[in-house]
Amino acid sequence: MAVLDGGVMVGKTKMLARELLSASVIQDRVKSLAAEIATVYLQKGELHTITVLNGSLHFSSALRLAIAEKQPALGESMTSDTIHLASYHGTGSSGRVRKISDLNHPITGKHVLVLEDIIDTGKTLSVLVAELRIQQPASLAVASLLRKPEKLMVDKSELSEEIFVGFDIGPEFVIGYGLDYDGLYRDLSAIYALSPMTK
Ligand code: IMP
């Protein structure tokens, strides 16, 4: 039986989990994204990443390793920090962003790249970007593994100067590769879209 063949319980409803992006498709895209990012930041001369926990843990780790492998000179000077935000309850965006833990290092004058798992409505990212801009980083960009263009509710200018996106996807709720439903399914190596089960 393949992973999640029996479906996934979302509250009291059983949902169908369809593989949207396989592990190898994700790995290949993370590598090509890393190459793109490495070229840009080699020119800037430095890279300071901010990983938004928990969702982007796997993406951040794979991406940073691939950047350092692609451009060892950049890899040697790369620095990183984390911030823990929570904005989601169940499968709908709450629109409110709660900070569970903050950054440990100032970003003033640094070339900062925020690593996100997914841009859904974009509200979480716009709140974070506004807060980071106050510190006046040398540049501020975002790399997000996934983006749901149909659900975007904020202006693109609120989402930093430059955005690197792994995959644009539809509006469905997704799980796997860091993305959870109520704390579950983060450690699946593929990404699955949830939809209602038809009998
Ligand atoms: P936004 O503020 O609506 O853009 O939502 C941002 C956060 O909600 C993301 O960083 C995720 O943690 C979570 N999120 C949004 N869509 C999904 C999804 O399809 N699956 C799991 N988490 C999601």
Ligand code: MG
């Ligand atoms: Mg997130």
